Amino acid sequence: MSLAFHTECNKGPERLDYWREMVCRHHVAVTPTFDRGADFNGHMRIDDWGPVQLSDTSFSSVEYFHGTSEIRSSAHDDFLCVLNLEGAGAFERNSEVIHYGAGDLLVYDTSQVYSLRFPTAARTISARIPRPLMTSRIPEADRQFAVHLSADRPTTQLAASVLKNAATLGRLPSESRCREMGNSLLDILCIAVKDTLGDDQVPSPAQALMLKRIKRALLEQLGDCSLDVESIAKSQGISPRTLNRMFASEGTTVMRWLWKQRLSASYRALSDGTVRQVTEAAFRFGFKDSSHYTRAFKKEYNLQPNKLVSR
Known part of the structure; x- marks a missing residue:
């Protein structure tokens, strides 16, 4: 047609x-x-x-x-x-x-x-x-x-x-x-x-260690909303292609992994009372606006983030 x-x-x-x-x-x-x-x-x-x-x-x-x-x-x-x-x-x-x-x-x-x-x-x-x-x-x-x-x-x-x-x-x-x-x-x-x-989905031992190091570094930067593939790769001294390949070995992408970590960290913070407001959770964990954060949170956990605040 x-x-x-x-x-x-x-x-x-x-x-x-x-x-x-x-x-x-x-x-x-x-x-x-x-x-x-x-x-x-x-x-x-x-x-x-x-x-x-x-x-x-x-x-x-x-x-x-x-x-x-x-x-x-x-x-x-x-x-x-x-x-x-x-x-x-x-x-x-x-x-x-x-x-x-x-x-x-x-x-x-x-x-x-x-x-x-x-x-x-x-x-x-x-x-x-x-x-x-x-x-x-x-x-x-x-x-x-x-x-x-x-x-x-x-x-x-x-x-x-x-x-x-x-x-x-x-x-x-x-x-x-x-x-x-x-x-x-x-x-x-x-x-x-x-x-x-990246064709090779199995990282070498050296790449596996580097991947762990990159993840640790990213967990310390969850609040930085400016992070992207290029800036992460540059900070680690590797090419974007190498970065993509390492995360592809785990069936994901670096930005998808970072997104899930941000949501997970915000879930914990709202649950234990470290953060008391949805807007604060959004900005603290790297989201640019609270409405987008709320949609992403609901899609990931089938739960509105404000439900955790009220518990």
Whole structure:
């Protein structure tokens, strides 16, 4: 199936409502904020390649928010892979910001709370991938998964080329061929993800010791909301790729591990009375705002943090 829609057929505020409705209905449930208001322009073409849905999208500057209400309203349980062809973007979740530019890929789980910002006009190719097809190939792709694939890596370049060529074909192959090629496309993409995370999932003894040291250091910095993959790697004198590889050996990512430690530490602090206010817990343990912290806490423990305060 193929589908295309654009905002030119609508005028004024109607085009904003139209874009929001069509993106949510056919792509992913989000709440957009339009920098240019009624001057916003957008065009999206969607093609089905068997299990993988490819979208070629051009749009004015915009920010998309995907929160708990959007997660609940979504009919899909997917991962998204976004290739930037033009412009730059920023993906934010759990106080972590991932910046990516033209030629970069971003692969993330849509069951988490996140925002996606495009400060200038951009063009992207997106692949929507059903969860079972991703997790069967990438076991560590959990519900807080987000990985940036840099354009300077050969495997990223190959995956980006395949995505772009498939999404911009003038005429699609037959449905059966699309299904076969969609699975092959997904295999290539997952190889690029594995290459970024690190192929060797078993750390050497020296790496295991280094991993313990890194974890100890991070536990002492839980309140530092500026921590990201690059700054952590730099402070330890290693490359981001090496850092990713060491945590991938445990089926997680450094930011996912840090996020869980922050939540765990805040749970203990609220339980034993060390911290008496939810807002204090949020800021003490590295979250930038209390509302995001509350959502993350509820999702992790199925419990509102203020319930611990009142005990």
